[in-house]
Amino acid sequence: MGGKNTMVESRRPWMAWVYLAPAILLLLVFTVWPIINTFRMAFLVGYRGLEAVQGKTFPFGFGNFTKVIQFQDFLNCLRNTTLLCVITVPLSTFLALLISVCLNSIKTLQKGLQTIFFLPYVTNSIAIGMVFAAMFNIVGSAHGTSNQIIITAGIVNNIITFFGGEPVNWINSGSTYLANMTVMVIYIVWNALPFKILILLGGLQSVNKQYYDAARVDGTSRRRIFTRITVPLLSPMIAYVVITGFIGGFKEYTSIVGVFGEKMGPANDQGRLNTMVGFIYDALENNHQGRASAAALILFGIILVVTLINLQVSKRRVHY
Template sequence: MSAGRPSAANKKYADWAWGYFFVAPTVIGLIILNIYPIFITLIMSFSKSAQFGKFKVSGPENYIKLLSDPEVGAAIRNTLVFTLTSVPVGIVISLVLAALMCQKIRGVGTYRVIYFMPVIAAPAAVAMVWRLMYNTDYGVLNQVLRAMGFQGISWLSDSRYAMMSVVITAIWGGLGQQIIILIGAITNVSHSYYEAADIDGASSARKLWSITVPLVSPSIFFLLITGLIGALKQFDIVYMFYGKRTAPGLGDTRTLIHKYYVEAFDVLDKTYASALVMVAFLIILVFTVIQFIGQKKWVYYDD
């Protein structure tokens, strides 16, 4: 590559400089917007709150308070239940739909558009619309149930259904993006595999499980990682559905980040909120590490 160019040493230096120049915007952004705040948050979590974002370093009181706060345990449990149901179920549904939308059927473009629609809407707007649909007295879901002769249910306020309602909304809101990514991956799978399977008489389900899934596993892995991280940070749907404190059903759906938000911006106890968000950070870290170790076993990179 470098043959015929002057002064290899100079050239090397210039390459380095340009390299740093090109990564600088990202690296500087990362330091200012991510890394610096992480350290400040860590320090704040060991501090005592003063007003207007000020704080005094004191000790681990916030973590002690956290252990005795019953809402924290419930929030961690809710967050895990939400994540471990919404992400896997969402990916399975997306995979099946993506596979269907890669078939040669009439109007496939229309289906793709329809499924992508929720991605365009702001998450808060999605939650608002679902909140109206779930309304016990006037919601369209209960009207349909009643028309069919069933009793309406309290989708949001009944502790048996509250989490399910949040999960359904989250899955619906996430489908579009997952489907688009999976369609891209499935389209890239070589047709020769399917032809060979056809000759061996494999069923559609068998082809999906034995050919498509392994070959799109890098994409599934990508969706799983981003999905889990996103789900562990769930806030918007719960907040739009339940507000801050008094709504029935909030106890069954309050997530760690929702609890963090209320402590930081309603109670204005920024240091306790920092401790909560450090816990969330640790949980996300653990999930990510497990996945990166696990991926060696089941992700198939087609080089």
């Protein structure tokens, strides 16, 4: 942006603050104060808003953090969130890269396919989660022995049996953790692809064609072109989608509500798939603000560390 940005000395310098007033006022109440207050509550052991209003005081300390970390429930949420992140981010990035490179190499149908691949972005993650639930569900009751309700497997199981496989209990009562996680990974990757394809394809289209022409003249193989030219030139975009992917991944919540409902798990094991964000909201709804704040700060810490690691790695690997 313009290096020589001529600013006209205003006769009324305070006017700038009039323009900024609404934004600053709202930010003070809904952004700055929450940051301060969250730190305060996190370090007041056992802080509960309702009791604080009645005049109760709380000792200062790390009690909330140690309590949160000792919670089996919290460890469960941490494991689910981390697993989903570690699996879906590389998987969706790789798939998006593959699709983008393929899309970039064709002419016919390119625009149409590009539009199709962007479509999942413009959806409501609760609504489409419900569609995924319908696709993986086992229709009919498994317990209805007296009046013999026919059990039909949902479309995914229909496809599996069509190819000669055994139907799987994906999300119903009695399903395994592995099956549940598989469904979530598929849904999250499906959901994450459009943004990544948009960014990576945009990057590919801005790559200078001369590099490829030079490689072709030298007779470089396709694979070598991909690993030695495409990936290095795309590395800033790859770093960007990986970092935003991890940040979004650690905040995973609504996609699980979409598929499994607010119970966050199959009917016989509710809360099995709960995540970090879910834990914070559960604590908040039970009026444990101290605990919720501590968990939110832990989440912030994790995101910060992961982002810094990503930046460090990309500093070494990214070629600008």
